Amino acid sequence: MTIDVDIKRLQWRAHHRGTKEADLLIGGFFDAHHATWDAAQRATFAQILDEQDVDIMAWALGTAAPPERFAGPMIEDLRKLNYIRVAK
Template sequence: MDRDIRLKRLHFRSHHRGTKEADLLIGGFFDSAHARWSDAEIALFEELIEEQDVDIMAWAIGMEPAPERYAGSIVEALKQLNYVPVAK
Protein backbone atom coordinates (compact mmCIF):
# COMPACT_ATOMS: atom_id res chain seq x y z
CA MET A 1 0.00 0.00 0.00
CA ASP A 2 1.21 3.52 -0.79
CA ARG A 3 2.79 5.39 2.17
CA ASP A 4 0.40 8.37 1.84
CA ILE A 5 -2.64 6.10 1.87
CA ARG A 6 -1.32 4.26 4.93
CA LEU A 7 -0.78 7.56 6.75
CA LYS A 8 -4.24 8.87 5.85
CA ARG A 9 -5.77 5.65 7.14
CA LEU A 10 -3.74 5.87 10.35
CA HIS A 11 -4.70 9.53 10.79
CA PHE A 12 -8.38 8.65 10.70
CA ARG A 13 -7.98 5.65 13.01
CA SER A 14 -5.88 7.65 15.45
CA HIS A 15 -8.48 10.40 15.79
CA HIS A 16 -11.58 8.18 15.93
CA ARG A 17 -10.90 5.84 18.81
CA GLY A 18 -14.20 6.05 20.68
CA THR A 19 -13.39 8.31 23.60
CA LYS A 20 -12.23 11.91 23.63
CA GLU A 21 -9.28 11.04 25.85
CA ALA A 22 -8.01 8.36 23.46
CA ASP A 23 -8.63 10.63 20.45
CA LEU A 24 -6.49 13.35 22.04
CA LEU A 25 -3.71 11.07 23.20
CA ILE A 26 -3.40 8.75 20.20
CA GLY A 27 -4.46 11.29 17.57
CA GLY A 28 -2.24 13.98 19.05
CA PHE A 29 0.68 11.60 19.07
CA PHE A 30 0.09 10.64 15.44
CA ASP A 31 -0.13 14.29 14.38
CA SER A 32 3.12 15.22 16.09
CA ALA A 33 5.19 12.18 15.09
CA HIS A 34 4.10 10.56 11.83
CA ALA A 35 6.13 12.78 9.48
CA ARG A 36 9.40 11.41 10.93
CA TRP A 37 8.46 7.73 10.87
CA SER A 38 10.28 5.17 8.80
CA ASP A 39 8.29 2.47 7.01
CA ALA A 40 9.12 0.11 9.88
CA GLU A 41 7.74 2.58 12.42
CA ILE A 42 4.57 3.03 10.36
CA ALA A 43 4.14 -0.75 10.37
CA LEU A 44 4.66 -0.84 14.13
CA PHE A 45 2.10 1.92 14.67
CA GLU A 46 -0.34 0.01 12.44
CA GLU A 47 0.02 -2.92 14.84
CA LEU A 48 -0.16 -0.71 17.92
CA ILE A 49 -3.38 0.96 16.78
CA GLU A 50 -5.07 -2.47 16.85
CA GLU A 51 -4.59 -2.66 20.62
CA GLN A 52 -7.23 -1.58 23.11
CA ASP A 53 -7.27 2.12 23.96
CA VAL A 54 -6.99 1.46 27.68
CA ASP A 55 -3.81 -0.54 27.08
CA ILE A 56 -2.23 2.09 24.83
CA MET A 57 -3.09 4.80 27.34
CA ALA A 58 -1.66 2.74 30.24
CA TRP A 59 1.61 2.29 28.31
CA ALA A 60 1.74 6.00 27.49
CA ILE A 61 1.31 7.17 31.09
CA GLY A 62 3.51 4.43 32.53
CA MET A 63 0.81 2.54 34.42
CA GLU A 64 1.73 -0.68 32.61
CA PRO A 65 4.86 -1.72 30.74
CA ALA A 66 4.42 -1.97 26.97
CA PRO A 67 4.80 -5.42 25.43
CA GLU A 68 8.28 -6.18 24.15
CA ARG A 69 7.15 -6.02 20.50
CA TYR A 70 6.24 -2.32 20.95
CA ALA A 71 9.36 -1.35 22.88
CA GLY A 72 11.39 1.23 21.02
CA SER A 73 11.08 4.64 19.50
CA ILE A 74 7.30 4.83 19.10
CA VAL A 75 6.38 3.80 22.64
CA GLU A 76 9.16 5.93 24.10
CA ALA A 77 7.87 8.95 22.15
CA LEU A 78 4.30 8.10 23.20
CA LYS A 79 5.39 8.27 26.85
CA GLN A 80 6.61 11.87 26.49
CA LEU A 81 3.01 13.21 26.45
CA ASN A 82 4.24 16.55 25.07
CA TYR A 83 1.91 16.19 22.08
CA VAL A 84 -1.37 16.36 24.03
CA PRO A 85 -2.96 19.80 23.69
CA VAL A 86 -3.82 21.39 27.02
CA ALA A 87 -6.67 23.92 27.11
CA LYS A 88 -5.81 27.16 28.87
Protein backbone atom coordinates in the same frame (compact mmCIF):
# COMPACT_ATOMS: atom_id res chain seq x y z
CA MET B 1 -0.57 0.88 -1.18
CA THR B 2 0.92 4.34 -1.45
CA ILE B 3 2.39 6.17 1.51
CA ASP B 4 -0.33 8.84 1.35
CA VAL B 5 -3.10 6.27 1.64
CA ASP B 6 -1.23 4.52 4.44
CA ILE B 7 -0.78 7.80 6.34
CA LYS B 8 -4.44 8.78 5.87
CA ARG B 9 -5.59 5.41 7.16
CA LEU B 10 -3.32 5.67 10.20
CA GLN B 11 -4.49 9.24 10.81
CA TRP B 12 -8.13 8.23 10.75
CA ARG B 13 -7.53 5.27 13.06
CA ALA B 14 -5.49 7.40 15.47
CA HIS B 15 -8.14 10.12 15.72
CA HIS B 16 -11.27 7.94 15.85
CA ARG B 17 -10.69 5.72 18.86
CA GLY B 18 -14.04 5.98 20.61
CA THR B 19 -13.27 8.35 23.46
CA LYS B 20 -12.12 11.96 23.42
CA GLU B 21 -9.22 11.12 25.76
CA ALA B 22 -7.91 8.37 23.48
CA ASP B 23 -8.41 10.57 20.40
CA LEU B 24 -6.33 13.32 22.00
CA LEU B 25 -3.57 11.03 23.23
CA ILE B 26 -3.22 8.67 20.27
CA GLY B 27 -4.21 11.20 17.60
CA GLY B 28 -1.95 13.83 19.14
CA PHE B 29 0.93 11.39 19.12
CA PHE B 30 0.30 10.59 15.47
CA ASP B 31 0.13 14.29 14.53
CA ALA B 32 3.39 15.07 16.31
CA HIS B 33 5.43 12.16 14.97
CA HIS B 34 4.11 10.60 11.76
CA ALA B 35 6.03 12.88 9.40
CA THR B 36 9.33 11.37 10.53
CA TRP B 37 8.28 7.70 10.44
CA ASP B 38 9.64 5.26 7.92
CA ALA B 39 7.69 2.23 6.66
CA ALA B 40 8.74 0.05 9.62
CA GLN B 41 7.66 2.70 12.12
CA ARG B 42 4.32 3.15 10.34
CA ALA B 43 3.83 -0.61 10.55
CA THR B 44 4.64 -0.59 14.28
CA PHE B 45 2.15 2.22 14.87
CA ALA B 46 -0.50 0.30 12.90
CA GLN B 47 0.10 -2.69 15.18
CA ILE B 48 -0.20 -0.46 18.25
CA LEU B 49 -3.53 0.81 16.91
CA ASP B 50 -4.79 -2.78 16.90
CA GLU B 51 -4.48 -2.81 20.69
CA GLN B 52 -7.12 -1.66 23.16
CA ASP B 53 -7.20 2.06 23.95
CA VAL B 54 -6.96 1.43 27.69
CA ASP B 55 -3.74 -0.52 27.12
CA ILE B 56 -2.20 2.15 24.88
CA MET B 57 -3.11 4.84 27.38
CA ALA B 58 -1.66 2.79 30.25
CA TRP B 59 1.62 2.41 28.34
CA ALA B 60 1.68 6.17 27.70
CA LEU B 61 0.98 6.99 31.34
CA GLY B 62 3.45 4.39 32.60
CA THR B 63 0.86 2.46 34.61
CA ALA B 64 1.48 -0.68 32.55
CA ALA B 65 4.45 -2.01 30.64
CA PRO B 66 3.99 -2.45 26.90
CA PRO B 67 4.47 -5.86 25.33
CA GLU B 68 8.09 -6.55 24.43
CA ARG B 69 7.27 -6.26 20.71
CA PHE B 70 6.45 -2.56 21.24
CA ALA B 71 9.30 -1.67 23.60
CA GLY B 72 11.58 0.96 22.11
CA PRO B 73 11.70 4.50 20.80
CA MET B 74 8.05 4.78 19.75
CA ILE B 75 6.73 3.89 23.20
CA GLU B 76 9.38 6.12 24.78
CA ASP B 77 8.08 9.02 22.66
CA LEU B 78 4.50 8.08 23.52
CA ARG B 79 5.35 8.32 27.23
CA LYS B 80 6.66 11.88 26.95
CA LEU B 81 3.09 13.17 26.57
CA ASN B 82 4.48 16.45 25.20
CA TYR B 83 2.31 16.15 22.10
CA ILE B 84 -1.07 16.55 23.85
CA ARG B 85 -2.58 19.97 23.37
CA VAL B 86 -4.59 21.17 26.32
CA ALA B 87 -7.17 23.91 25.90
CA LYS B 88 -6.72 26.80 28.30
